[in-house]
Amino acid sequence: MMQLLWKSEYSVGIDEVDVQHRTLFEIFNEIHALRQDKTVVDKYDGIITILVRLSNYAEVHFHTEEEIMAGCNYPQLAEHRQKHQDFMEKVNNIDPDKIDMQQDRYLREIMDFVGNWLCDHILVMDKEMGGFCAAVRQQQQ
Numbered sequence: 001m002m003q004l005l006w007k008s009e010y011s012v013g014i015d016e017v018d019v020q021h022r023t024l025f026e027i028f029n030e031i032h033a034l035r036q037d038k039t040v041v042d043k044y045d046g047i048i049t050i051l052v053r054l055s056n057y058a059e060v061h062f063h064t065e066e067e068i069m070a071g072c073n074y075p076q077l078a079e080h081r082q083k084h085q086d087f088m089e090k091v092n093n094i095d096p097d098k099i100d101m102q103q104d105r106y107l108r109e110i111m112d113f114v115g116n117w118l119c120d121h122i123l124v125m126d127k128e129m130g131g132f133c134a135a136v137r138q139q140q141q
């Protein structure tokens with residue numbers, strides 16, 4: 001999986017969500033950069049640092065989206081929140097011992113999971129939520 005480059009099709013129509021998604025792309029690209037970096041032999045510390053950053057930021061970001069959905073009485077909030085929780089569980093359950101054994105394989109697995117999840121989730125669930133909530137917010141103004 002290559003670097004994630006932001007494209008206009010990723011926009012969900014709510015600026016604060018788009019800004020946070022771009023930051024998640026940046027964190028993803030740090031994983032990519034670490035994987036490519038041949039000067040670092042032991043990447044364990046780097047992997048852990050990025051995973052903590054990813055976990056913390058994803059938590060903040062999901063909270064932002066869930067607040068927006070709640071504020072708009074979004075009908076699919078529960079389903080959407082469940083997807084966020086599944087992601088957090090997966091990221092938080094990555095076993096550091098396994099990372100130590102096979103770092104490159106682990107980095108590739110993390111990249112594939114995070115990259116695919118982000119793109120799929122943004123393009124389907126977040127865009128659906130964005131379309132609905134942007135319209136509701138306009139009416140609320």
Ligand SMILES: [Fe+2]
Pocket residue numbers: 065080084121125126
């Ligand atoms: Fe989401």
